[in-house]
Amino acid sequence: MSQHHVLPSYLRQDELGPWGTYLQQIDRVTPYLGSLSRWIETLKRPKRALIVDVPIELDNGTVAHFEGYRVQHNTSRGPGKGGLRYHQDVTLSEVMALSAWMSIKNAAVNVPYGGAKGGIRVDPRKLSRGELERMTRRYTSEINFIIGPNTDIPAPDVNTNEQVMAWMMDTYSMNQGRTATGVVTGKPITLGGSLGRKEATARGVFVVACESARQIGLDIAGARIAIQGFGNVGGIAARLFSEAGAKVIAVQDHTGTLYRPAGIEVLKLLEHVAQTGGIVGFTGAEPLAADEFWGLETDILIPAALEGQITEKNAPRIRTKIVVEGANGPTTPLADDILNEHGILVIPDVIANAGGVTVSYFEWVQDFSSFFWSEDEINHRLERVMREAFASIWQVALEHRVSVRTAAYIVACTRILMAREMRGLYP
Numbered sequence: 001m002s003q004h005h006v007l008p009s010y011l012r013q014d015e016l017g018p019w020g021t022y023l024q025q026i027d028r029v030t031p032y033l034g035s036l037s038r039w040i041e042t043l044k045r046p047k048r049a050l051i052v053d054v055p056i057e058l059d060n061g062t063v064a065h066f067e068g069y070r071v072q073h074n075t076s077r078g079p080g081k082g083g084l085r086y087h088q089d090v091t092l093s094e095v096m097a098l099s100a101w102m103s104i105k106n107a108a109v110n111v112p113y114g115g116a117k118g119g120i121r122v123d124p125r126k127l128s129r130g131e132l133e134r135m136t137r138r139y140t141s142e143i144n145f146i147i148g149p150n151t152d153i154p155a156p157d158v159n160t161n162e163q164v165m166a167w168m169m170d171t172y173s174m175n176q177g178r179t180a181t182g183v184v185t186g187k188p189i190t191l192g193g194s195l196g197r198k199e200a201t202a203r204g205v206f207v208v209a210c211e212s213a214r215q216i217g218l219d220i221a222g223a224r225i226a227i228q229g230f231g232n233v234g235g236i237a238a239r240l241f242s243e244a245g246a247k248v249i250a251v252q253d254h255t256g257t258l259y260r261p262a263g264i265e266v267l268k269l270l271e272h273v274a275q276t277g278g279i280v281g282f283t284g285a286e287p288l289a290a291d292e293f294w295g296l297e298t299d300i301l302i303p304a305a306l307e308g309q310i311t312e313k314n315a316p317r318i319r320t321k322i323v324v325e326g327a328n329g330p331t332t333p334l335a336d337d338i339l340n341e342h343g344i345l346v347i348p349d350v351i352a353n354a355g356g357v358t359v360s361y362f363e364w365v366q367d368f369s370s371f372f373w374s375e376d377e378i379n380h381r382l383e384r385v386m387r388e389a390f391a392s393i394w395q396v397a398l399e400h401r402v403s404v405r406t407a408a409y410i411v412a413c414t415r416i417l418m419a420r421e422m423r424g425l426y427p
């Protein structure tokens with residue numbers, strides 16, 4: 001990383017993690033921003049970062065404290081928007097990076113939001129349903145004063161789902177004294193959720209994978225796909241690819257790795273995961289050592305789990321044609337360079353997984369107007385947004401002879417910094 005980054009005083013150099021990846025991505029786009037680059041520092045620090053203590057009474061009567069975060073990276077183009085993650089390894093610098101990637105993503109697909117993200121450092125698998133509800137409600141109360149339908153709108157991310165969103169919406173509404181459905185998206189349909197939101201991220205991944213495959217003359221029917229992460233994004237993407245005639249030959253999650261060259265029966269695997277919580281123990285494919293996953297020969301590789309999975313260590317072994325980033329931040333900058341040198345096309349997170357927030361935007365619009373659209377209408381609009389965003393970013397990549405990631409950042413940072421410049425700094 002270049003030496004000139006002025007880090008916020010609450011981050012140590014050795015704690016950078018994904019935030020360091022993000023800063024390098026910003027360094028790479030800066031030379032393409034012309035006079036707007038005088039505002040670049042705006043993107044290198046979050047606008048607002050809140051750390052909260054979340055105490056709850058456990059079922060056994062003891063008290064546990066969890067650390068929670070909500071970071072609003074940028075609100076130049078609209079309210080903060082982004083998911084909420086429950087994971088034992090969540091840190092402030094990770095949530096900062098995730099919030100920054102939301103700013104870039106929302107601008108890349110041109111939805112009228114800034115970027116935000118939240119997290120709680122907890123292994124939710126160790127909590128009962130009651131404990132999970134109490135933790136969610138307490139966290140929501142603690143961040144209550146910085147979220148709202150017009151200020152910052154959370155949504156599901158790793159280990160959170162529509163039930164968690166329902167508890168958040170209810171807690172926020174209790175504090176407001178009125179029902180405020182628009183405070184979160186990814187809600188249950190019966191509480192103002194949108195048809196198609198659950199599948200939206202995976203559908204967006206599928207659409208951009210098809211668009212990029214078309215660019216390199218790859219047929220999706222019969223294509224070999226490997227997917228890391230078999231949750232909301234990876235599991236549903238696997239289903240969409242197999243419905244389109246592709247072969248999902250390898251899958252990895254936190255419980256194990258599976259391989260079947262003839263193609264895994266995705267519906268059966270989804271059923272197994274719904275019953276057992278992970279892919280381990282599925283008998284319709286061979287178990288594989290975790291590290292072997294990265295060396296498999298495939299046509300499309302989809303990281304759809306956590307950050308920092310493709311590094312300079314495993315990137316040299318990757319044998320695929322396209323990497324489509326379902327996860328946020330799965331590829332480090334060094335790995336990005338290696339994949340590029342090997343002629344592997346990388347479709348970055350900020351466009352590849354933007355389908356989720358796009359339908360979150362549709363949900364928010366539907367909540368405000370109390371008028372709900374059909375699933376066909378939603379999927380149709382989603383596909384149009386994804387295709388148009390992909391086409392314009394692809395064009396910028398060709399014009400500037402840069403990676404698709406840098407092209408997406410050129411488009412997004414120009415939109416954000418233009419808004420910043422037009423708004424000015426005063427009073």
Ligand SMILES: NC(=O)C1=CN([C@@H]2O[C@H](COP(=O)(O)OP(=O)(O)OC[C@H]3O[C@@H](n4cnc5c(N)ncnc54)[C@H](O)[C@@H]3O)[C@@H](O)[C@H]2O)C=CC1
Pocket residue numbers: 156157158159160201228229230231232233234252253254255304305306307326327328353354356357
């Ligand atoms: N849910 C959404 O709408 C969106 C999610 N994303 C990103 O997609 C990624 C996955 O999110 P979701 O599918 O929503 O989460 P999820 O909680 O539904 O699924 C996460 C999956 O990752 C797997 N996983 C966790 N640790 C792993 C490890 N060390 N090795 C291999 N697999 C591991 C889990 O087993 C699970 O299958 C995250 O990076 C998230 O930020 C991005 C855009 C929107």
Ligand SMILES: O=C(O)CCC(=O)C(=O)O
Pocket residue numbers: 081082083084105153154155156157185186328353354356357358360
């Ligand atoms: O739907 C949303 O608001 C955000 C989803 C999310 O967290 C993401 O795109 O990474």
